[in-house]
Amino acid sequence: MPEVAHTAEHARLREITNDHSSWRRWGPYLSERSWGTVREDYSSDGNAWGYFPHDWARSKTYRWGEDGLAGICDRYQILCFALAFWNERDPILKERLFGLVPVEGNHGEDVKEYYFYLDSTPTHSYMKWLYKYPQREYPYSWLVEENRKRGGQGPEFELLDTGIFDDDRYFDVFVEYAKASPEDIVIRVTVENRGPDDAPIHLLPHLWFRNTWVWGEEPKTEPILREGDDGPGYISLVADDRTAEPLRNLPFEYRLGARHLYAEAGGQPLFTYNENNAERLYGTRSRRPYVKDAFHRHVIHGEDCVNAEGLGTKACLHYRHVVPGHGRLTLRMRLTPERPERPLADVDAVVDRRKAEADEFYAAIQPAGATADEKLVQRQAFAGMLWSKQIYLFDVNDWLEGDNPKAPPAASRRRIRNIHWRHLNSMRVLSMPDKWEYPWFAAWDLAFHCSPLAIVDPEFAKEQLWLLLFEQFQHPSGQIAAYEWEFSDLNPPVQAWAVWRIYNMDRIRSGKADRVFLEKCFHKLLINFAWWVNKVDRDGNNVFEG
Structure with missing residues (x-):
C-alpha cells in the first residue's frame, strides 16, 4: 500500500x-x-x-x-x-x-x-x-x-x-x-x-x-x-x-x-x-x-x-x-x-x-x-460528497433591489425573506445537501459534511467551515446564515463542534496543528455565541433557561 x-x-x-x-x-x-x-x-x-x-x-x-x-x-x-x-x-x-x-x-x-x-x-x-x-x-x-x-x-x-x-x-x-x-x-x-x-x-x-x-x-x-x-x-x-x-x-x-x-x-x-x-x-x-x-x-x-x-x-x-x-x-x-x-x-x-x-x-x-x-460503499459515499459541490452565486442586495433600477421587482419582496442579509454575497463553491432536492447551502448540513470531507480533502473542509464565518456570510450580529429560504432561521449551533473535530482530524492525520484555522474560527464563533446568549424565547428564557 x-x-x-x-x-x-x-x-x-x-x-x-x-x-x-x-x-x-x-x-x-x-x-x-x-x-x-x-x-x-x-x-x-x-x-x-x-x-x-x-x-x-x-x-x-x-x-x-x-x-x-x-x-x-x-x-x-x-x-x-x-x-x-x-x-x-x-x-x-x-x-x-x-x-x-x-x-x-x-x-x-x-x-x-x-x-x-x-x-x-x-x-x-x-x-x-x-x-x-x-x-x-x-x-x-x-x-x-x-x-x-x-x-x-x-x-x-x-x-x-x-x-x-x-x-x-x-x-x-x-x-x-x-x-x-x-x-x-x-x-x-x-x-x-x-x-x-x-x-x-x-x-x-x-x-x-x-x-x-x-x-x-x-x-x-x-x-x-x-x-x-x-x-x-x-x-x-x-x-x-x-x-x-x-x-x-x-x-x-x-x-x-x-x-x-x-x-x-x-x-x-x-x-x-x-x-x-x-x-x-x-x-x-x-x-x-x-x-x-x-x-x-x-x-x-x-x-x-x-x-x-x-x-x-x-x-x-x-x-x-x-x-x-x-x-x-x-x-x-x-x-x-x-x-x-x-x-x-x-x-x-x-x-x-x-x-x-x-x-x-x-x-x-x-x-x-x-x-x-x-x-x-465508503468510496461511493465519498463520490456523492465530492459530486455535490456547487458554485453558489447569490448577491442578496442585488436580488432584493433588482438589476435594472428602471424596472425594479415588487416592493413587497422586501417584507418576505432575507431583508436583513444584504451583506451576503457568495461566489463560492460550497457543499450542497443535495444538488437537486436542496441546491443551496444549509449551515448545519454543511458543518456535518465537513467531517467526511476532511478525510479526503482536509483543506477544503476547513475552507468550507470558515466560509460560514466569513464576513460576506456571517451576520454582523454574529448569527450564522441558515439557508436561502430564510437566512434568519435558527439552525442547531453545531459549527463549533465541527471546527474542533476537523481541527483534530487534521492534526492527527498530518501531525501538525493548524492553530491559525482554529484561532480565526474561534474569534468568529465567540461572536456567534454572544448572539445565541442574547436570544430569548416567547417567555423571555435565554438558551440556558429554555
Missing part, C-alpha cells in the same frame, strides 16, 4: 494554493436544479416554486446559476458543459432532472430520476456518473397527477412504478471525466443498451456560457461560441470569453480565454443564445431570434430555430445512434485551452491512468481491515 503523502492524487492536493487555480478550477460545480429556487424567485409573494417551474427551465434564462446533467464548469461558472439526451419518444430533451415540487408530492422536493455518483477524487482528476435513461416516453404528467391524487397519504408513486423500465428497456449512460492537466479535461461517454432490441438515442453534449450580460439597464458585451477546426476523426467548438466584460465583485480580472471542445466526428454543431424565449414565456418579442430552448424545438419538432451562421452563447453537438440490443457505444471528447494535433488520441489512456490513480488514492486512505464491500 502506498503511503498517503506519496500518491499522485495527494501530490495534486498539495499543488492547490487557492480555490480558483490549479486542480480546483474545474469541477462538478454545476447545479442539478436552478428552477424553483429562492435565488431565481422575483415574485411579489415569495412563491419560488410557482414563479419558475420546471416547464419554464428550458426556455427561461437563469440569473444566479445554471443546471444540467453530469455537468461541470469553471470556478466562477463562466463556461458550462453538460449532457442532454433524447430517445425519440419524450416531448422534450432530457436536459435536466425532473421531480416534484412540495405541493405535488408527499414530502417536499422529490426528484423522480435514477442517477448515481460512482466515483470522484477530491481534485476531480477522475469522476464517474451514471444515469438510467428509459427508452419509453418519460411520464411527466402521470407522475405529477398520481402523486397529487394521493394527497401526501400512503407511499409515493415512483418512476419505477410506471413500468417504464420493464423488460430492461433503458440505457445506462456512464459519463467519465479525467483531467490530463488542471485545464485539460477529457470526457468519455459510454451508452449501454440494457434492453433486448435495437433502440435510438440522441446524444447532445452542451457547451454554453452563463448569461452575465443581459442584467441591468443596458446589455453588456457577451462571449462567443463558434465552430472550430475539424480534423481526422474529430469536430470542434470554440468558446471565447475575451470579448465579454469581466465579472464584477472580484478583486482581479478573471477570464478563461479560448476553450476548445473536441469530439468525435459525426455530430452536427448547433448554435443558439442563452436568452429567454420571451414569446413562449410572456407572449412578447424575444431579444434574439435564437433562444435558450432552440435545441428542443429543432431536434424534436424540426423547427428552423438555430443560428445557421454558427455563432451563439449556447452550442451543442448533435449525435444520433441506434444502439443494438445489449450493445454499447462510446463518445470521446476533450475540453481544453490547447490545440493538439490529435486531440482524442489519448482520451482512453488519460481516463484509465486517472482511474488507476483514484484506486491508489483510496487504497491509501481506507481502513486496512475493511472488506471490499465496505470500501466500495
